Amino acid sequence: MAGVVTIDVLREWLTRFRDAVTEQREWLTELDSAIGDADHGANMARGMGAAVEKVVQAAPEKVDALLKTTGMALVSSVGGASGPLYGTFFLRAGASAGPVSELDGPALAAALRAGLGGVVDRGKAEPGDKTLIDALLPAVDAFEVGLASGDEELAASARRAADAAAAGRDATLDLVARKGRASYLGERSVGHLDPGAASTTLMFETLADAIAESGR
Amino acid sequence: MKKLINAPEDVLVESLTGVALAHPELSVDLETHVITRATPKAEGKVAIVSGGGSGHEPLHGGFVGPGMLDAAVAGEVFTSPTPDRVQAATQAVDRGAGVLHIVKNYTGDVLNFEMAAELAAMDGIEVQSIIVNDDVAVQDSLYTAGRRGVGLTVLLEKIVGAAAEEGQTLSDVADLAARVNAQGRSMGMALTSCTVPAAGKPTFDLPDDQMEIGIGIHGEPGRHREALAPAKEIARQLLEPILADIDVTGSPAIVMLNGMGATPLIELYLMYGEVAEQLKEAGVTIERNLVGNYITSLDMAGCSLTVLKADDEMLRLWDAPVQTPGLRWGV
Numbered sequence: 001m002a003g004v005v006t007i008d009v010l011r012e013w014l015t016r017f018r019d020a021v022t023e024q025r026e027w028l029t030e031l032d033s034a035i036g037d038a039d040h041g042a043n044m045a046r047g048m049g050a051a052v053e054k055v056v057q058a059a060p061e062k063v064d065a066l067l068k069t070t071g072m073a074l075v076s077s078v079g080g081a082s083g084p085l086y087g088t089f090f091l092r093a094g095a096s097a098g099p100v101s102e103l104d105g106p107a108l109a110a111a112l113r114a115g116l117g118g119v120v121d122r123g124k125a126e127p128g129d130k131t132l133i134d135a136l137l138p139a140v141d142a143f144e145v146g147l148a149s150g151d152e153e154l155a156a157s158a159r160r161a162a163d164a165a166a167a168g169r170d171a172t173l174d175l176v177a178r179k180g181r182a183s184y185l186g187e188r189s190v191g192h193l194d195p196g197a198a199s200t201t202l203m204f205e206t207l208a209d210a211i212a213e214s215g216r
Numbered sequence: 217m218k219k220l221i222n223a224p225e226d227v228l229v230e231s232l233t234g235v236a237l238a239h240p241e242l243s244v245d246l247e248t249h250v251i252t253r254a255t256p257k258a259e260g261k262v263a264i265v266s267g268g269g270s271g272h273e274p275l276h277g278g279f280v281g282p283g284m285l286d287a288a289v290a291g292e293v294f295t296s297p298t299p300d301r302v303q304a305a306t307q308a309v310d311r312g313a314g315v316l317h318i319v320k321n322y323t324g325d326v327l328n329f330e331m332a333a334e335l336a337a338m339d340g341i342e343v344q345s346i347i348v349n350d351d352v353a354v355q356d357s358l359y360t361a362g363r364r365g366v367g368l369t370v371l372l373e374k375i376v377g378a379a380a381e382e383g384q385t386l387s388d389v390a391d392l393a394a395r396v397n398a399q400g401r402s403m404g405m406a407l408t409s410c411t412v413p414a415a416g417k418p419t420f421d422l423p424d425d426q427m428e429i430g431i432g433i434h435g436e437p438g439r440h441r442e443a444l445a446p447a448k449e450i451a452r453q454l455l456e457p458i459l460a461d462i463d464v465t466g467s468p469a470i471v472m473l474n475g476m477g478a479t480p481l482i483e484l485y486l487m488y489g490e491v492a493e494q495l496k497e498a499g500v501t502i503e504r505n506l507v508g509n510y511i512t513s514l515d516m517a518g519c520s521l522t523v524l525k526a527d528d529e530m531l532r533l534w535d536a537p538v539q540t541p542g543l544r545w546g547v
Contacts, residue, residue, distance in 0.1 A: 076298050077298065
């Protein structure tokens with residue numbers, strides 16, 4: 001394992017995540033209209049837009065401030081269930097990271113794990129409930145496995161995490177929703193991807209991209 | 217879509233503007249979408265904050281005033297308000313005795329109010345919450361987000377509002393709220409879908425000769441769909457699952473027959489007549505009632521029935537004076 005993630009790379013990540021949810025907003029909304037209330041794409045695009053704007057404005061120099069600024073912006077602009085869930089992810093990740101200007105692999109893994117813990121505490125969802133946890137949990141696990149293998153570059157572990165998120169997202173297709181508004185559909189929720197797992201996959205794909213880009 | 221609006225994206229703020237002009241006894245913040253009493257209640261009394269998506273009027277803004285809510289937080293149509301706005305409302309109305317949040321059981325509402333309570337706690341404000349989950353149409357709470365919060369919310373806001381007004385402590389008010397929630401059940405049905413302004417078309421397609429039994433207040437799917445039946449049969453279909461879930465036999469009850477927004481009063485009273493007769497047959501004494509539009513779903517036609525098994529304290533608090541745009545008596 002080698003490499004560090006600077007605050008500039010994290011900033012680049014947030015910008016790329018905003019661009020991704022903005023580009024994919026119609027797809028995310030389409031997924032949501034099948035089993036939810038058809039606003040996930042619009043909400044995430046608005047939320048990440050506000051987050052990046054706040055980050056540019058406040059120009060935080062430490063990782064904890066950067067992630068907390070992002071989390072609060074999401075909490076106060078996304079609404080629905082996604083606002084508190086994504087907001088809590090970044091707030092907890094920031095608290096774990098602390099006032100530093102870069103994260104090595106284990107510190108980034110700890111931050112992601114803390115963020116995941118926050119989402120679990122907040123939403124009380126378990127794997128298999130057809131929520132964003134189904135992408136988030138395997139991604140964080142895969143990132144740690146990659147680091148633990150010892151000889152993998154940080155960028156490779158991030159890519160491994162993104163791939164695990166995507167696999168988790170795809171696996172939500174056959175699940176029966178047990179949380180959120182989709183749960184009222186019961187069996188009728190089968191055959192649709194979970195929109196939260198889809199946006200979480202974008203979050204990990206853009207993290208992998210931002211880290212890969214910085215290594216070049 | 218045929219609606220009295222200017223542009224879909226302006227509906228909420230323009231409606232709140234109208235609320236402010238129509239009700240000088242309320243104070244409306246057009247930035248945070250928080251509605252409070254123009255004259256706050258006395259220091260040392262518990263404050264009551266409720267809120268949720270808009271489109272259910274008069275819930276919640278119409279129930280702000282002496283004897284009921286201190287503040288209502290209006291989210292976008294059918295969308296929970298964000299935590300910072302709930303926190304703003306909580307801060308604005310705290311009179312030093314703590315604040316009760318009344319939350320309807322929808323994932324978004326629960327999560328946003330939970331975060332708001334944490335933010336308020338950081339400001340040194342004591343917050344307790346009641347999550348209302350009275351909808352018997354959602355059967356299996358183990359594999360769903362649980363029963364939805366619907367009509368009982370109105371009755372609960374009235375009763376705990378009166379308790380706070382007479383100076384009960386936060387823990388007493390919260391206990392009372394839990395008791396009301398445990399003893400009330402609701403069931404709804406739709407004759408037509410509603411149309412969310414931003415969507416511009418009906419949420420679901422319901423043929424003229426069909427009805428949907430067990431709907432929520434956002435056009436969520438019901439238990440089942442079937443051929444339109446006479447009122448007597450619909451009343452039975454609303455009442456049966458309620459009485460199957462809670463034993464009200466021999467008890468006094470507070471009953472609400474609520475319109476979903478587009479059903480005229482002549483039909484609501486007709487339905488109330490059917491419900492009252494069937495409740496009497498079941499041995500239930502209706503001590504108090506409400507008939508009208510109290511928790512609506514935009515322009516949906518249909519109705520919901522709420523039955524609260526009431527004790528003496530609930531009845532006494534129900535009768536206490538209330539002075540709000542949506543409920544008003546004893547003043």
